[in-house]
Amino acid sequence: MSTKTKIDLLLTGVGGQGNILASDIIGEVAMTAGYDVKKTDTLGMAQRGGSVVSHVRIAEKVYSPLIKEGEVDFLLAFEKLEGIRWASYLRPGGIAIINNHALPPLSVNLGVEKYPTDTEVMQVLKQRSERIYLVEGNLRAIELGNAKTLNIFILGCVSVFLPFKLPSWQETIAKHLPEKLWKLNMTAFETGRKEIENVHV
Amino acid sequence: MKKLLSGNEALALGAHNAGVTFAAAYPGTPSTEIMEAIARFKDIYAEWSTNEKVAMEVAMGACYAGARAMVSMKQVGLNVAADPFLAVATTGVNGGLVLISADDPGIHSSQGEQDNRHYAELAKVPILEPTDSQTAYDLMAYAFEISEQFDTPVMLRTTTRISHSKSIVEVKETPILPTSKIAFSPDMQKYVMLPVNARLRHPLMEERLVKLAAYGEKFPFNKIEMGERQLGVIATGISYQYAREVFPEASFLKLGMTYPLPEKIIREFAAKVDRILVVEELDPFIEEHIKAMGIKVDGKQYIPRTGELNSDIIESAGRKMGLIKTTAAAQKKLPVAIEPAKRPPLLCPGCPHSGFFYVLAGMGQRLKLPGSKDKTVKESNMIITGDIGCYTLGAYPPLNALDTNGCMGSSIGTAIGMEKAGVSAKIVAVIGDSTFLHSGITPLVDAVYNQSKITVIISDNSTTAMTGHQEHPGTGISVQGETVGKVILEDVVRGVGVKNVVVVDSFNIRELRKTIKGALDSQELSVVIVRGACVVHVPKHGATQMIDTEKCNQCGICLLVGCPAIQTTHGKQPIIDIGMCTGCTICQQICPKQAIGPVSRPKTEAQH
Numbered sequence: 001m002s003t004k005t006k007i008d009l010l011l012t013g014v015g016g017q018g019n020i021l022a023s024d025i026i027g028e029v030a031m032t033a034g035y036d037v038k039k040t041d042t043l044g045m046a047q048r049g050g051s052v053v054s055h056v057r058i059a060e061k062v063y064s065p066l067i068k069e070g071e072v073d074f075l076l077a078f079e080k081l082e083g084i085r086w087a088s089y090l091r092p093g094g095i096a097i098i099n100n101h102a103l104p105p106l107s108v109n110l111g112v113e114k115y116p117t118d119t120e121v122m123q124v125l126k127q128r129s130e131r132i133y134l135v136e137g138n139l140r141a142i143e144l145g146n147a148k149t150l151n152i153f154i155l156g157c158v159s160v161f162l163p164f165k166l167p168s169w170q171e172t173i174a175k176h177l178p179e180k181l182w183k184l185n186m187t188a189f190e191t192g193r194k195e196i197e198n199v200h201v
Numbered sequence: 202m203k204k205l206l207s208g209n210e211a212l213a214l215g216a217h218n219a220g221v222t223f224a225a226a227y228p229g230t231p232s233t234e235i236m237e238a239i240a241r242f243k244d245i246y247a248e249w250s251t252n253e254k255v256a257m258e259v260a261m262g263a264c265y266a267g268a269r270a271m272v273s274m275k276q277v278g279l280n281v282a283a284d285p286f287l288a289v290a291t292t293g294v295n296g297g298l299v300l301i302s303a304d305d306p307g308i309h310s311s312q313g314e315q316d317n318r319h320y321a322e323l324a325k326v327p328i329l330e331p332t333d334s335q336t337a338y339d340l341m342a343y344a345f346e347i348s349e350q351f352d353t354p355v356m357l358r359t360t361t362r363i364s365h366s367k368s369i370v371e372v373k374e375t376p377i378l379p380t381s382k383i384a385f386s387p388d389m390q391k392y393v394m395l396p397v398n399a400r401l402r403h404p405l406m407e408e409r410l411v412k413l414a415a416y417g418e419k420f421p422f423n424k425i426e427m428g429e430r431q432l433g434v435i436a437t438g439i440s441y442q443y444a445r446e447v448f449p450e451a452s453f454l455k456l457g458m459t460y461p462l463p464e465k466i467i468r469e470f471a472a473k474v475d476r477i478l479v480v481e482e483l484d485p486f487i488e489e490h491i492k493a494m495g496i497k498v499d500g501k502q503y504i505p506r507t508g509e510l511n512s513d514i515i516e517s518a519g520r521k522m523g524l525i526k527t528t529a530a531a532q533k534k535l536p537v538a539i540e541p542a543k544r545p546p547l548l549c550p551g552c553p554h555s556g557f558f559y560v561l562a563g564m565g566q567r568l569k570l571p572g573s574k575d576k577t578v579k580e581s582n583m584i585i586t587g588d589i590g591c592y593t594l595g596a597y598p599p600l601n602a603l604d605t606n607g608c609m610g611s612s613i614g615t616a617i618g619m620e621k622a623g624v625s626a627k628i629v630a631v632i633g634d635s636t637f638l639h640s641g642i643t644p645l646v647d648a649v650y651n652q653s654k655i656t657v658i659i660s661d662n663s664t665t666a667m668t669g670h671q672e673h674p675g676t677g678i679s680v681q682g683e684t685v686g687k688v689i690l691e692d693v694v695r696g697v698g699v700k701n702v703v704v705v706d707s708f709n710i711r712e713l714r715k716t717i718k719g720a721l722d723s724q725e726l727s728v729v730i731v732r733g734a735c736v737v738h739v740p741k742h743g744a745t746q747m748i749d750t751e752k753c754n755q756c757g758i759c760l761l762v763g764c765p766a767i768q769t770t771h772g773k774q775p776i777i778d779i780g781m782c783t784g785c786t787i788c789q790q791i792c793p794k795q796a797i798g799p800v801s802r803p804k805t806e807a808q809h
Binding site: 014024027028031036037038039040041042043049050051062063064065066068069070081082084085087088104105106107108109110111112113114115116120123124127128 | 445511
């Protein structure tokens with residue numbers, strides 16, 4: 001491991017999308033690979049439907065569990081609005097994997113606030129980096145027959161860029177899920193890897 | 202063995218490793234997961250207590266009997282438990298007693314921001330502060346040793362960011378076995394705090410602090426890490442991590458025991474560096490104690506007193522102090538940023554609190570959509586005092602159904618006070634089941650005794666929902682998931698002398714209207730128990746509902762429930778998101794045009 005290696009990931013989404021489990025899995029895969037790891041989740045007081053953000057930091061030695069603004073290497077947004085909410089955290093030239101899915105908050109549903117257009121989403125993100133991957137996580141998860149595989153699909157997407165071995169991902173995912181869901185989620189992980197190869201930046 | 206553990210999991214494992222045999226707690230963010238992790242160990246007696254005061258008292262009894270006991274709570278929990286905490290600080294312990302106080306800088310999920318280190322100073326007991334999960338794990342064993350060696354309870358102070366962050370912990374394989382025998386040896390001078398005995402204890406407490414300060418000089422977690430001499434940082438807890446990242450070249454004095462402070466080490470450190478910055482969250486606790494030693498330090502004139510710290514904030518303080526001279530790296534804020542729509546916490550679709558709030562707010566003429574410019578809404582003739590729980594969210598539009606919310610159990614006493622002060626409006630107190638049992642019973646006794654005529658609504662969803670669905674005495678299930686004693690709310694209410702008590706279904710609007718109206722009209726103290734399971738426990742009530750757009754006249758009444766499943770994303774026509782609808786039928790019951798009903802088959806005709 002190079003002493004200069006540092007990988008900071010920010011996972012953002014809405015309560016119930018599974019981003020906390022995804023961040024736990026990344027952390028454990030990195031620990032198995034011999035890195036120091038810290039991760040932290042911030043969620044509000046609502047049981048459902050609130051913003052959830054997880055910081056995962058990987059390096060030879062990690063101090064703060066929170067990533068500084070403008071220093072995120074990988075922004076993994078499970079929902080578009082939650083992607084642009086944290087866009088300023090992405091470092092120049094960092095990679096953003098944005099799930100092409102909208103969950104409008106109540107204020108939008110009641111017509112008080114507006115949900116950003118896809119053009120606005122891309123415009124905000126592209127100020128930081130050209131490396132934006134818009135992926136169809138919900139569509140693929142539904143094609144696989146289980147919408148809850150979204151988080152493992154996103155892990156598949158980001159795994160393409162991370163220096164961790166495939167068996168380690170598979171073992172850690174298996175450790176966190178009941179056996180009857182293994183096959184489905186391994187397929188979701190593979191689908192995520194393929195998605196990244198197919199989407200144009 | 203290496204594990205990736207949250208601070209809370211590490212504290213629980215560390216306690217088990219330290220031979221703890223007794224644990225008590227009341228749920229409260231960010232402390233809840235400590236008890237949930239402790240309860241998995243079969244060799245520890247663990248309980249959810251009725252409230253934090255009781256938790257402290259049962260732990261006090263256990264430690265008097267010789268057990269190594271721990272008690273965990275959120276920061277405001279210690280306000281409730283302050284009386285027994287000060288009491289046991291005075292008597293001292295037999296088996297070790299450790300209090301985990303989980304503070305919440307940034308108010309992620311609390312009613313206020315407070316620095317509980319002041320309580321330890323008040324009680325004259327030591328404070329240990331972990332900097333990550335490893336030190337959380339390691340400090341537990343020291344905490345029990347210190348407690349027994351110095352005859353004192355020990356406060357282990359964690360914060361949200363320590364409790365809820367995961368980092369790598371080297372877990373020891375073999376736990377320390379408890380050496381103490383369970384036996385209570387009566388000792389009137391130590392345990393019976395008659396003034397004559399308490400007067401003997403106070404000098405011992407002062408002596409204890411002197412001895413603890415000497416111990417702190419050799420405590421392995423008070424540690425100087427020398428770097429360059431220009432800057433010396435004194436830090437503790439999570440603040441140490443932020444400062445270490447921002448000032449990689451500086452010298453550090455990392456404090457694991459923050460009260461009493463190790464004066465010799467601090468003087469030694471001060472002599473080695475040109476300038477000292479104290480970095481700590483919330484109050485200048487360490488800073489003021491060091492200044493009292495006559496040592497010059499910088500601190501809160503650069504580091505905020507409020508909110509949670511992070512590396513960005515410390516970096517900006519470093520720039521102001523001239524410690525960081527390089528120009529700011531990449532421009533942090535984006536040049537073009539659209540203000541993203543907010544996503545505040547909400548009552549869930551199918552929440553059992555929604556129906557009675559809708560009825561109550563309707564009777565009080567309080568319902569109003571967010572952003573609505575409707576000026577026809579009259580001044581409300583109803584005051585609703587609120588309490589701590591998910592139902593605090595009823596304060597938001599469109600329900601607008603809470604006027605006050607201060608602390609656990611306060612809804613009932615506040616309502617009595619308003620009535621007795623002479624306000625003319627109807628006064629309703631709203632409290633949840635877990636909160637009622639926590640601290641709603643004594644004010645209800647006050648209402649009976651002082652002949653109050655308020656209405657109390659106990660919204661019973663049979664769980665402690667907001668902290669993540671913990672059991673409580675009203676559910677009759679233990680923290681280990683076993684069937685245990687069950688406290689029946691209506692029996693308690695009738696038992697203290699309330700005559701007008703009605704139990705009503707959370708999802709039956711007609712019955713809710715009738716019952717709440719009856720309670721408001723009665724000229725005596727009334728209690729309405731609104732009962733219905735939390736939607737997280739019962740996710741589907743019945744058939745998914747849809748709106749018949751031909752019958753619907755877009756009056757907007759269904760929107761006033763504040764259900765996230767009812768949306769007007771596409772213009773004025775409300776629709777029901779079938780993925781979110783739980784089939785609770787509240788909207789169907791209130792629709793004046795009978796336009797809402799079960800989704801018709803075939804499914805392809807379903808909306809959206």
